[in-house]
Amino acid sequence: MKYDPQRENVYRLEHDAHGSLENDISLARAMHIANHLCSSYSVPRVPVYFEWDTTDRYAYYEDEVKKHRRIALNVRRGGCNLPTLLHELAHHIIDCHYQRTTQDHGREFAELLRRLYSQYRLTRYERFDELAVKHKVKHGW
Numbered sequence: 045m046k047y048d049p050q051r052e053n054v055y056r057l058e059h060d061a062h063g064s065l066e067n068d069i070s071l072a073r074a075m076h077i078a079n080h081l082c083s084s085y086s087v088p089r090v091p092v093y094f095e096w097d098t099t100d101r102y103a104y105y106e107d108e109v110k111k112h113r114r115i116a117l118n119v120r121r122g123g124c125n126l127p128t129l130l131h132e133l134a135h136h137i138i139d140c141h142y143q144r145t146t147q148d149h150g151r152e153f154a155e156l157l158r159r160l161y162s163q164y165r166l167t168r169y170e171r172f173d174e175l176a177v178k179h180k181v182k183h184g185w
Contacts, residue, residue, distance in 0.1 A: 051149040057179040061167045067124035074129050087140035103128045105135040130160040154183035
């Protein structure tokens with residue numbers, strides 16, 4: 045995978061904002077949030093799965109390149125939590141709206157993440173903006 049400084053900066057921002065994360069969301073709640081946000085942003089629903097993957101990934105989003113879309117949260121790595129779910133949902137929403145014409149963790153993605161974190165009371169706009177400056181995360185439409 046090609047090095048992407050924006051991606052690494054987003055990951056650092058998220059770690060700074062949320063610290064170490066543990067599994068704290070049920071599959072039913074994750075699916076409810078996913079359905080609500082997909083409806084709110086007028087994108088197709090995306091299934092959410094819990095996996096017991098042995099890789100180092102917390103979660104991943106598969107898109108249309110692989111013929112289907114889905115979000116998988118990794119139970120073994122502690123990826124079953126709200127910040128990780130919102131991160132993966134941001135990928136889905138951005139991919140649907142921009143048809144893969146934007147950077148994976150680019151400005152639009154980071155701006156949507158900012159809005160989702162605020163909407164779910166994880167990080168206020170002002171705090172996200174402070175962390176974006178600190179970690180050099182570009183965001184905005």
